[in-house]
Amino acid sequence: MMIGTLAMLAEVLGARLAGDPGFAIERVDAVEEACPSSLTFAVDERYLKAAMESKAGAVLTCVEGAAQQYPGRNLLIVADARGALARILGRLEPPRPAGPFVHPSAVVDPSAHLGERVWIGPTCVVGAGAQIGDESVLLAGAQVGARAHVGRRCLLHPRALLLDGCVAGDEVVLQAAAVVGSDGFGYAFVDGRYVKIPQVGNVVLGDRVEIGANACIDRAQTGSTVIGEGTKIDNLVQVAHNCELGRHVGIAAQTGLAGTTIVGDYVRMGGQVGTKGHVRIGDRVALVGKSGVWKDITAPGIYGGSPAVEQRAELQRQVLLRQLPKLLDRVRTLERASSSAPHERPSGATREE
Structure with missing residues (x-):
């Protein structure tokens, strides 16, 4: 089943298109499962490289510079990739039962x-x-x-x-x-x-x-x-x-x-x-x-x-908690050193005759 051409989806989504407007998209897949007829997606720049190196025939992304970074790729570039993905997947959702x-x-x-x-x-x-x-x-x-x-x-x-x-x-x-x-x-x-x-x-x-x-x-x-x-x-x-x-x-x-x-x-x-x-x-x-x-x-x-x-205070607390074992070791080392050191007489004290 064809979901639509790149040009058709670009019009529906208000997306900027790069690549072949007539490219037919038959399915939507995650990066790992993509095939040449798939549209895959990169919801932000962290996932762009993996999406571009996948087997997908087209990529949906919100990364503005994607067309310059990957010339020749079929792209749909939108402001909100997750929102656009929701609209595309809605076209694949089975119709609800119709009454009465x-x-x-x-x-x-x-x-x-x-x-x-x-x-x-x-x-x-x-x-x-x-x-x-x-x-x-x-x-x-x-x-x-x-x-x-x-x-x-x-x-x-x-x-x-x-x-x-x-x-x-x-x-x-x-x-x-x-x-x-x-x-x-x-x-x-x-x-x-x-x-x-x-x-x-x-x-x-x-x-x-x-x-x-x-x-x-x-x-x-x-x-x-x-x-x-x-x-x-x-x-x-x-x-x-x-x-x-x-x-x-x-x-x-x-x-x-x-x-x-x-x-x-x-x-x-x-x-x-x-x-x-x-x-x-x-x-x-x-x-x-x-x-x-x-x-x-x-x-x-x-x-x-x-x-x-x-959350900032909680992260600081977690860092301090992870340091407690080392701090405890240092305290014990200092205690042992203190207990084994010779005791000095207080200043001004005299030895009893």
């Missing part, structure tokens, strides 16, 4: 409302009073609970769950086995045993939110757990009850947010970040992997470590 369609094995409560051109796959369940927006798709085994609301053009992958009373905005994606609306971890310790505190709130997902496979977003104890517009949550992430995440937050795998963590807009979290409950993380904060947030972080910047501090 309800599989015979699906269970749809008579009181549920289905919008126009909704597609519901095998063994799906749609509860009483649920609403499914126009052109939304539920793949095999997905469930929408009672009184839950799914917006327009949403996609629920196999076994994804949007449980009772929860709300998903437009163009929301729940990856396979994502759970939205599980009970929050709320218990009172009474007379020597745990007593469950009912979790009667819900979860609200803004427009264009994506929840990764096997991620869990707990419903609020009261009120709502909120995930803001455009936020992307990776696989195996836990968001506890009553958390509030702002707009366009990015959270990598195995991160855990304790209850009532408040996160601002445009925050980025690496893998395995953890937060203490009831902390606030301000707008445009970036947390490197394995950071532990024990107290509020308000100023924009890059933070790391546990407890999380500004």
Whole structure:
């Protein structure tokens, strides 16, 4: 299958073209797998040499001087290589199922409302009073609970769950086995045993939110757990009850947010970040992997470590920690030298007769 000619893609992307405008691109490949009909990519200058030396017939890059460095190469030069790559790969993505369609094995409560051109796959369940927006798709085994609301053009992958009373905005994606609306971890310790505190709130997902496979977003104890517009949550992430995440937050795998963590807009979290409950993380904060947030972080910047501090301070701390064994050896050497040296009399002291 031909994706397009170099000239066609240059027009779509607003790219500067170098080389043969009629060159036909049949596939997009990483550098290691590229072949003469491939388009490969160099998202910045670090990867340009490897891309140019690959077998790819054309290269997508944001390096302005690439045409001068590698004359004769077929190039698409853009301002944002990753954004352009996303648009090209979108042309390869399989089309979504088109409704209206309800599989015979699906269970749809008579009181549920289905919008126009909704597609519901095998063994799906749609509860009483649920609403499914126009052109939304539920793949095999997905469930929408009672009184839950799914917006327009949403996609629920196999076994994804949007449980009772929860709300998903437009163009929301729940990856396979994502759970939205599980009970929050709320218990009172009474007379020597745990007593469950009912979790009667819900979860609200803004427009264009994506929840990764096997991620869990707990419903609020009261009120709502909120995930803001455009936020992307990776696989195996836990968001506890009553958390509030702002707009366009990015959270990598195995991160855990304790209850009532408040996160601002445009925050980025690496893998395995953890937060203490009831902390606030301000707008445009970036947390490197394995950071532990024990107290509020308000100023924009890059933070790391546990407890999380500004990344420069954390790197200095790591350097000092690596030097500790040598420092300890020096201290022990000095102690041994001090203990074996003859003791001098203090100045002015006289020998007793």
